[in-house]
Amino acid sequence: MALTVSHVVGGYSQIPVLKDISFDVRDGELVGLxxxxxxxxxxxxxxxxxxxxxxxxxxxxxxxxxxxxxxxxKQQIAYIPETPVLYQELTLREHLEMTMxxxxxxxKAAWVTAHELLKTFRLDNKLDWFPANFSKGMKQKVMIVxxxxxxxxxxxxxxxxxxxxxxxxxDLLNLIEQRKQQGASILMSTHVxxxxxxxxxxxxxxxAGQVETEGTLSxxxxxxxxxxxxxxxIYLSMTKVDRA
Amino acid sequence: xxxxxxxxRQRHLREMxxxxxxxxxxxxxxxxxxxxxxxxLGYSNVLKQLTTGLWWAPFVALAVLAxxxxxxxxxxxxxxxxxxFLLPKERAMHDYFVVARRYSQWLxxxxxxxxxxxxxxxxxxxxxxxxxxxxxxxxxxVLLKDTLLRLDLASAYQVTGQRRMNHWTVKxxxxxxxxxxxxxxxxxxxxxxxxxxxxxxxxxxHQHWAHQQIRWREQIASEDNxxxxxxxxxxxxTDVPMVKGTIHRRRYLDGLLRRIPVQRDKTYLYLYSxxxxxxxxxxxxxxxxxxxxxxxxxxxxGRWLPVILTALFxxxxxxxxxxxxQQYDDVVFTHVYPLTWAQRLGSFVTLVxxxxxxxxxxxxxxxxxxxxxxxxxxxxxxxxxLEVGYLARxxxxxxxxxxxxxxx
Numbered sequence: 001m002a003l004t005v006s007h008v009v010g011g012y013s014q015i016p017v018l019k020d021i022s023f024d025v026r027d028g029e030l031v032g033l034x035x036x037x038x039x040x041x042x043x044x045x046x047x048x049x050x051x052x053x054x055x056x057x058x059x060x061x062x063x064x065x066x067x068x069x070x071x072x073x074k075q076q077i078a079y080i081p082e083t084p085v086l087y088q089e090l091t092l093r094e095h096l097e098m099t100m101x102x103x104x105x106x107x108k109a110a111w112v113t114a115h116e117l118l119k120t121f122r123l124d125n126k127l128d129w130f131p132a133n134f135s136k137g138m139k140q141k142v143m144i145v146x147x148x149x150x151x152x153x154x155x156x157x158x159x160x161x162x163x164x165x166x167x168x169x170x171d172l173l174n175l176i177e178q179r180k181q182q183g184a185s186i187l188m189s190t191h192v193x194x195x196x197x198x199x200x201x202x203x204x205x206x207x208a209g210q211v212e213t214e215g216t217l218s219x220x221x222x223x224x225x226x227x228x229x230x231x232x233x234i235y236l237s238m239t240k241v242d243r244a
Numbered sequence: 245x246x247x248x249x250x251x252x253r254q255r256h257l258r259e260m261x262x263x264x265x266x267x268x269x270x271x272x273x274x275x276x277x278x279x280x281x282x283x284x285l286g287y288s289n290v291l292k293q294l295t296t297g298l299w300w301a302p303f304v305a306l307a308v309l310a311x312x313x314x315x316x317x318x319x320x321x322x323x324x325x326x327x328x329f330l331l332p333k334e335r336a337m338h339d340y341f342v343v344a345r346r347y348s349q350w351l352x353x354x355x356x357x358x359x360x361x362x363x364x365x366x367x368x369x370x371x372x373x374x375x376x377x378x379x380x381x382x383x384x385x386v387l388l389k390d391t392l393l394r395l396d397l398a399s400a401y402q403v404t405g406q407r408r409m410n411h412w413t414v415k416x417x418x419x420x421x422x423x424x425x426x427x428x429x430x431x432x433x434x435x436x437x438x439x440x441x442x443x444x445x446x447x448x449x450h451q452h453w454a455h456q457q458i459r460w461r462e463q464i465a466s467e468d469n470x471x472x473x474x475x476x477x478x479x480x481x482t483d484v485p486m487v488k489g490t491i492h493r494r495r496y497l498d499g500l501l502r503r504i505p506v507q508r509d510k511t512y513l514y515l516y517s518x519x520x521x522x523x524x525x526x527x528x529x530x531x532x533x534x535x536x537x538x539x540x541x542x543x544x545x546g547r548w549l550p551v552i553l554t555a556l557f558x559x560x561x562x563x564x565x566x567x568x569x570q571q572y573d574d575v576v577f578t579h580v581y582p583l584t585w586a587q588r589l590g591s592f593v594t595l596v597x598x599x600x601x602x603x604x605x606x607x608x609x610x611x612x613x614x615x616x617x618x619x620x621x622x623x624x625x626x627x628x629x630l631e632v633g634y635l636a637r638x639x640x641x642x643x644x645x646x647x648x649x650x651x652x
Contacts, residue, residue: 049580074582085575087515089491089522094514101511102581130491 002185008057033189035206078152084139086131093127197231245340301370302427316352318396327460380431387438401456489525512591562635597636604628
């Protein structure tokens with residue numbers, strides 16, 4: 001089991017945003033984290049990457065919790081944030097090099113991977129640029145390149161599709177598929193439901209800080225037979241319950 | 245729209261007042277009075293030696309007046325969000341800009357008048373001008389500034405396509421011509437010229453603005469730039485949150501930076517050293533304090549005073565560096581990277597040691613050169629070495645550990 005979130009209660013202050021959520025991501029699996037704005041997706045992710053400490057419950061990655069060994073825990077994660085964040089004083093080359101240092105990667109092998117990734121995302125001639133010169137989409141690509149440079153076992157990707165051009169979306173999906181084949185797990189939050197429906201193996205539907213339902217598309221369809229066929233319909237019907 | 249400007253002006257003035265109170269503290273006012281007194285005395289002494297008919301005198305006057313005419317910018321108090329929220333009100337923005345120009349006049353024209361007042365004795369001595377001639381020049385200068393501000397106002401619109409009417413060549417050209425006429429021909433004609441120019445720009449703008457769009461991006465950028473200049477000035481005296489340092493590539497430092505080995509426990513050193521050298525916020529502070537210290541020490545002799553001053557400056561710099569540890573806390577990767585807090589602290593200590601050692605050596609060299617005394621040099625060296633060691637290796641980690649513990 002790559003990632004296990006069990007009975008996590010947590011949030012930014014003493015008032016919990018997440019109310020006892022549990023789910024898991026297995027090896028070689030792409031799980032979609034779906035929910036409305038404010039449902040708790042980002043809070044969940046912040047707990048997993050260690051920015052927040054749960055009030056209750058436990059998060060383990062391949063059996064390790066952050067409290068047991070934070071370095072071993074973090075070594076297994078690669079994170080792509082929703083809004084790209086970069087070090088203003090480092091060039092693209094230096095961001096890559098710093099990632100290699102932080103994850104203790106073999107320089108030579110890592111640069112081979114890096115050049116491939118840079119070429120894929122058409123950044124290979126921008127190695128000496130500062131983040132200030134990148135557009136938002138380019139910054140996002142830098143985040144993707146840095147994340148896929150690592151040999152992480154778990155990729156946490158927060159809303160990757162907005163801001164990327166269609167070619168880059170396709171390249172990213174290919175990369176995800178490739179890492180899945182190699183046994184890595186991916187947890188991805190997104191609002192782009194038709195893409196999620198096509199690529200995700202399973203879904204965790206969050207609503208108001210709780211896991212509303214979870215499972216494969218056919219399991220969701222079976223659980224909510226009136227809702228409709230597509231993930232979009234199921235998602236909409238789920239939110240309607242609350243509005244009614 | 246006029247109400248909006250008035251509201252913003254009020255907020256702006258309140259903010260300026262807050263900072264001015266910090267800038268003009270008792271100590272600074274005292275120093276300023278001395279400085280101005282000295283300057284006034286020097287000026288009056290120079291005036292005594294001047295005679296009528298010096299060939300260079302009008303050139304000096306021309307330079308001073310032309311530079312002064314450029315002082316006092318068009319303050320629009322426009323904000324970034326305006327280009328979205330006020331876009332539907334674009335036509336109504338005209339009233340806003342007109343009021344903004346009127347507001348900009350105060351400071352701009354006050355500057356003109358003060359400079360003219362200071363320059364009057366100079367003109368009367370060197371050009372043998374009557375008070376009426378000076379009055380003519382005052383009219384010319386004030387009308388010239390009015391014209392320049394009108395050009396700024398006109399440039400808020402895309403009246404002349406890509407070309408801006410307030411391009412520096414236009415402003416300087418107009419100033420130089422009118423002021424040269426005033427100084428070499430007669431100030432009365434210059435006054436008339438200014439008036440004609442002012443009316444011409446006003447008439448031309450009146451005909452055209454209603455059919456043109458506002459240059460939102462340029463206006464916002466120029467207002468941001470103006471505010472940044474003001475904040476930078478305040479930042480010399482106090483902390484201004486709006487001033488973020490800028491970043492320079494400084495390629496010539498790459499050689500130095502590449503000496504940091506590419507290995508895991510040096511990751512933060514890799515980041516911190518680049519951030520320190522390429523950013524201006526902290527490196528500027530270190531450089532400023534070091535240079536001030538060196539200048540001070542160059543003029544100070546004695547057995548103990550240099551030692552105490554050296555120690556003081558090293559302490560000041562070391563102390564100011566502490567917040568740099570948290571510089572990257574808002575970049576999520578600082579927390580996500582599989583690195584330990586101890587590795588980060590170790591890197592920071594290395595950085596502080598490097599900076600303080602460099603500073604200490606520079607200060608020490610000045611002490612050696614200024615004093616040429618073996619005893620002073622020796623004592624300074626020992627004290628500086630002990631202090632750097634203590635500050636960087638004991639005090640810094642202790643403080644940061646305590647701060648981290650308090651934060652939880």
